[in-house]
Amino acid sequence: MSIALGSSPKPTPPPVEGGGWGEGLRAARTPAPNPLPQGEGESRIRLRYRRRRLFSKAAAIGLGVFLLIWTLLPVYNMLLIALDNDADEFTGSIWPPDPDFSSFASVWNEDYWLMEHFWHQFGNSIYLGVATMVLTVLIGSLASFALSRLRLRKGWIVTDFALLTYVLPTAFLAIPFVQIMHRYGLSDSLWAVIAAMVTFATPYAILILHQYGKLIPMELDESAKVDGASPLQIYLRIYLPLMAPALVAVGVYALLLAWNEYLYQYLLLSSTRNMTVAVAINQFFDSDEAPWNYMMAIAVIYSLPPIAIYFGLRRFMVAGLTLGGVKG
């Protein structure tokens, strides 16, 4: 066993990954049988440990700084462009030369022709997100209740198809989807997008709720049944309240999916009154003028709700993932 270098000479408290060399150091201070002469050998080992600890600490901090810059650089770039008051040219500077919030003020007051319906479109985005959230939670919880609590025979067929839908890349369905929406008479309607988003969010909801539902003992349902409760009452009075954390996770997922998705909104919404902010942002690319600072100001405002949801409901989002369920 090659003890001397990496590992500690005897069973020590488990080191924490990345920063755990301190434990090894402490253990090395009191080696019971020391094969090396006292003094010089011990200090050499100690030096080695200290160097190693310093090195790993420095590496961790270096990695941390790199990750911070890596993550925030595109976000910083958004602010850099949005805070620039010259609309047409990039400044070529790495910080805003004279930052002002005039572009945000313009967006707020809707005083540019590409964003004269900005708040209406923002409302559309919220409407889309909330409707998707409510419908996904409702349909998903009903379906998962039927599948996991009522023990429907052949229920696995539905679960399997849900899994298959969940795995499918949504962009591949876009072209036929648009054609079909025209047939349904839902072209240029927010409800077409809501239908698409609910379709893609419910499989995740069913899988997550199915998982989480296993934590709730069946005996609760049984005893409610003994007391004469119908399945609808069990669903409303027992299932929904107990599933609340998972329902929040699913709702947040559906809301963010609808908010962050772009392709279907772009394809299904065309008129200025009906479009969402995501589609409105893209209009800047098609226009002859290019006030990029306005566009980035809109983009920053558009990013605020997901950021707020992320910071506020992070726990539920992460819980939704650790329950299983991997979809971005």
Place this chain on the structure above:
Amino acid sequence: MSSTQQVLGFRRPVAAYESRRPPWRIRLQGSDTTWAIAFLIPYVAIFVAFVVYPVVFGLWMGSNPALYDLLFSDPRYLTTAINTLLFVAIGVNVKMFLAFLLSGFFMNRSWWVRSLLVIYLLPWALPGLVVFTSIHFMLVTQWGLLDSLWRAVTGNDGPLFLVSTWMAMTANIVAYIWKWMPFWTLIFLAARMSIPQDIYDAAEIDGASGYRRLIYVTFPLLANIYLICTLLSCVWTLGDFPTVYFVSSGAPARTTDVLATYGFHEAFDFGYPNLGVAAMMSALPLLIPLVILLMRRVRATGVQL
């Protein structure tokens, strides 16, 4: 013992109790199966109307063999197919491997690593449209942020990223990794946290520490999840649209298109929806085996998606 047998003890009193009630009450409550079917109707309706119908319609749209002659005779299609393969193969694997390593870094629970994790996960929550547009502007001209940084550090003008096919493709892949690595890091982090500490203690006694612990303990335990996540990510990335659409927008001269953006342009810019569907369907020979493999792994290992 099945759960039905387990509750058999409960069942008998239920029956006895119900038999004492007036018959109209029983009928009103209905059987569980009727309720279950009623509860399933909304989902099944959505599934049929918005999944089955589009899929069948898409298959019908792309069923004409002449479409594929047309598709394969387009030289841009070949470029697109190669780009898609590169995008998936490099993007997914690099992303997964880095996410796996970084999840180890984030196991460190000191305060600054935990706060860093909160910031690091931000790309996951941000709209793809917004961040990819921002990345596009970082690269697009000599005055983008990356070139400005280049100039500030070296004093020379930086490269024009979106003029070279290779650099534009690299930019797409890097942007894709930027957006999705945090999410998968979180998945691996959750998986790592579910590994009991005893296993590490035992490995420690046997002399495995540092990188040996990573290779011989952590990785074998996470291998199943790693494989399933990679397969799943491959399937999703095959149909990835926003990254390429916004970061390089196919520049230069549509040489960096992937299947999703190619199909999009064919269908909605040039007005050949059937050709667009055919382009997407040409991914099926890769997509179907991946999905089958994925479903089999999920079923065999019991890993929950």
